[in-house]
Amino acid sequence: MKTTPWVLFWLGGIALAACRPAPLLVAAAVRPDRLTPNGDGRDDVVVIQYRLGRAARLSIYFVGPDGVPHYFRRDQPRPPGDYEVLFNGVAENRLLPDGRYTWVVEARDDGEVARITGTLTVSGSNPQPLTITGFSISPPEITPNRDGLSDRATINVCINRPAQLSVYLEGPDGVRYPVPRKTIQLRKPGEEGCHLFDYDAGVDRGQEPPPDGTYTVYAVAEDLLGLRDVATGTLRIREGGVPRAEILNGQVEFRSDRSQGTGDYIPVSLGGYLYFTLTVHNYGRVPIRTSGPPPGTCYDLDETFNAPRPGRPEGWPEESGAWRVGINFDTALRNYPFRWAVGRPEDLEVRVLDGRPYYYLPPGRTALVTGCIRMTYVPPRNPQYFWAGLIHEDVEIAPLNDRVDPHRVWIQGP
Numbered sequence: 001m002k003t004t005p006w007v008l009f010w011l012g013g014i015a016l017a018a019c020r021p022a023p024l025l026v027a028a029a030v031r032p033d034r035l036t037p038n039g040d041g042r043d044d045v046v047v048i049q050y051r052l053g054r055a056a057r058l059s060i061y062f063v064g065p066d067g068v069p070h071y072f073r074r075d076q077p078r079p080p081g082d083y084e085v086l087f088n089g090v091a092e093n094r095l096l097p098d099g100r101y102t103w104v105v106e107a108r109d110d111g112e113v114a115r116i117t118g119t120l121t122v123s124g125s126n127p128q129p130l131t132i133t134g135f136s137i138s139p140p141e142i143t144p145n146r147d148g149l150s151d152r153a154t155i156n157v158c159i160n161r162p163a164q165l166s167v168y169l170e171g172p173d174g175v176r177y178p179v180p181r182k183t184i185q186l187r188k189p190g191e192e193g194c195h196l197f198d199y200d201a202g203v204d205r206g207q208e209p210p211p212d213g214t215y216t217v218y219a220v221a222e223d224l225l226g227l228r229d230v231a232t233g234t235l236r237i238r239e240g241g242v243p244r245a246e247i248l249n250g251q252v253e254f255r256s257d258r259s260q261g262t263g264d265y266i267p268v269s270l271g272g273y274l275y276f277t278l279t280v281h282n283y284g285r286v287p288i289r290t291s292g293p294p295p296g297t298c299y300d301l302d303e304t305f306n307a308p309r310p311g312r313p314e315g316w317p318e319e320s321g322a323w324r325v326g327i328n329f330d331t332a333l334r335n336y337p338f339r340w341a342v343g344r345p346e347d348l349e350v351r352v353l354d355g356r357p358y359y360y361l362p363p364g365r366t367a368l369v370t371g372c373i374r375m376t377y378v379p380p381r382n383p384q385y386f387w388a389g390l391i392h393e394d395v396e397i398a399p400l401n402d403r404v405d406p407h408r409v410w411i412q413g414p
Contacts, residue, residue, distance in 0.1 A: 022053030022080070025114035028105035030087075036124040037089035037096075039224060045086045046120065048072075048105070052080045056107035062091060062120065063102045070096060075108070089122060090226050094129055096122045126161075130223050134158030134194060135231035137217055143239040144201035144209045146395055147289035147360075148321020149353065151200060153235055155179060155217060158194040163223040165189070167197045169215040169235060177201075177210055179217075201240055209240035244284030245323060245342070245390060245401075248366060252388040252405040253277040258412075265383045265408035273298065273372045274409060276327060278388055280342040280367050287349065287360035290342040291322040297340060298372040301379075305339040320394035323361075325369045329409070330384040336391055343367025375411045383410035 028050040036043040048060060060073040070091035089096050099122055106115045136156045143150050155167055167179040181189065182196040189195075201209030219231045255275050256268040268274050282288050293305070293316050305324075306315040316339065326336030341348075341359065347367035348359040361367055373386075386409045390401035 023114070024052070024054055024056055024109055024112055025105065025107040025116060026051040026053045028116035028118075030103050030118055030120055033119060034121045034123070035087075035089055035096075037122070037225060038124040038126070045088045047084060048087050048103075049082070049084045050105045050116070051082050052078055052107060054109060055079050056109045056114075059104070059106040059108075060085075060087075061104050061106070062096060063104065064096070064099050069104070070094070070101075078107075088225050089125060093228055095125050095225060095227060098123050098125050128161065130163055130221055130227040130229050131160045132157060132219060132221050132229045132231040133160050135219055135233065137233045137235055140234065141236040141238060142199075142201070144203045144237065145239055145241050145286040146203055146243050146321055146392070147287075147358075148319060148394070149289070149358065151203065151321065153199045154182075155197040155199065155219070156194055157197065157219045157221075157231070159192060159221050159229075161192050161223070162190050163221040163227075165195055165197075166220045166222075168218055169199070169210070170218060171210060171213060171215050175210075177215075199235070201237060203240070203242055206242060208242060210237060212237050212240055239286055241284060241286035243282075243286055243288045243323070243392070245280060245282045245288050245361070247325075247388060247390050247401060247404045248279040248281045250400075250404055251278065252407070254386060254407040254409070256409075265410045267410050267412055268375050270375055270378060270411060270413045273374050274386065275370070275372045276388065277368065277370050278325065278404075280323075280325065280361065280369055280390065282361045282363055282365055285363050287362050288323045288342065289321055289358055289360050290324060290348065291319050291359070292316050292341050293339075295340050295344050295369045295371060298374060299338045300374050300376045302376055304334060304337040318393045322393050324391050324393065325371075326389045326391045327371070327373065327386060328389060328403075329379075329386045331379045331381050336389050336397075338371070338373060339391065340369055340371050342369060342390070378411050378413050383408045385409070 030046050030048050035046050057075045058078045061069040061071040063069050072091045101120045102117055103120050104117050138154050142153050169177040179197045179199045182198045185196050187193050203209055214236045217233045217235050222228045254266055256266050257272050258267050306317045308315055323342050324339040327338040328336045343361050351358050385406040387406035388404045391397050
């Protein structure tokens, strides 16, 4: 059979078509053609669909009356196939203002460019950008060791409209540490205005804080449309750690100024003194702060540590974060009414803050504590137990340091 020239031409055309590459951008559409991004649940998003015949770098953008493109996707690699994505009016982290836009789906590959366009009308938009209008960190340096001084930082974040806020620290190693929002404040989470975040480095929950160093603090605001704003600052952590101390070996030596006793109790004459001696051990990695009165101080049985004393009319009131040795007894009217500093002045380090001295027992150190109690009356229960404790004021009395080494004491009247 003889092949005609026309048949040869037709067969050649088929071969050329088979070798021709697929179109770069086969189809694109945006439905519906109207967008009202106001959060009312109607026309809040549009669907963008497109088909790529070959691998390409894809862009999707919107051109307004001013001719400026607003990119939703920009030069992103895509393999061939069908795609669908939702658009809520946010391009380049900004909400498109009301107006008529030309949408463009664009594909590029090795110098070849293919575009498909259409129109989209935006109405009911709030083009005001989401902005963090206020951001502060106070103080800029903390020592999270529960000594009651600069233990925590307050981070204030203000936003110009409703959005969810998250705050975290990030170290040089990229590890993030979330900062919780303060529980009690004027505004509910997500409301417009200022919000407070409180960072204690986890020490208040008994957790070891991040390593000492300088951290970047991030405040991130994001609304329901996905608009975001970020503010950053720095916070330095120094001398961070959970304080740990104990009465060494759980032992307390009690004695009186009387020599006789049965062995079952310690006899003390009415008007006489009960003495004690113990050792405090700081076995943690941070110093522990303490406050007076100094070891060797004597109390009357009907006194308390915060009652006025000669030369100190305010007594020795509790101090948040300070550690003290306490002595308690069965019929005491308050918990550990007699208290002493955890070491003598020569055992302690002195630090001056705002002109005031503060005293610390360094890590790994021990200190001897002594004191006495004058028996000024015979209590209704006699004999009764006396014991020691190690108090972290306004924080805790750990079970390890509560009711340490009880001794029975008999107060003998005239």
